[in-house]
Amino acid sequence: MATERLNREQIAQILPHRDDMALLDEAALLEDGTAEGVYHVRGDEFFLRGHFPGNPVVPGVIQCEIIAQASCMLMKDAIPGATPYYAGINSVRFRRPVRPGDTLVVHSQLVRSKLNLYVVKAEARVDGEVCCGGEFIFMISK
DSSP states (O other): OEEEEEEHHHHHTTOOOOGGGOOOSEEEEETTSOEEEEEEOOSOOGGGTTSSTTSOOOOHHHHHHHHHHHHGGGGTTTOTTSEEEEEEEEEEEEOSOOOTTOEEEEEEEEEEEETTEEEEEEEEEETTEEEEEEEEEEEEEO
16 A cells, blocks of 8 residues: 555656656555556657667666666655665566566665665566566665
8 A cells, every 4th residue: 555656747856857767657655665666668768769670678777767766765755955876786687578568567675775875675567577676776965
């Protein structure tokens, strides 16, 4: 159960991402302290052009970015006036292609934090099947 479910406009009040790089359609911080993000792959995204002609697949780096944006809900109180950056990505695996028409659902949980560093374990799924997952490290910089 979500404490609050945010739409694109509300997410934009938390994240600094804009235009084509504002990827989340929905986000929520759940009552159990985990975060959820949702991205609907429309098929007209810039990253699908040429990746691959006749066989469009969401690049792994974009899947990681969607995970990052969803994971930022865990750090939303630290973000105002600051920028969240990747500080590291560990043990990430890609298990299934993500294609137009898919809905990518991210679940992430905070593993630990110290000062301005946050370690998150997250995975993205389509129809319950894991597409991408691993450990993600973020730095919040003022």
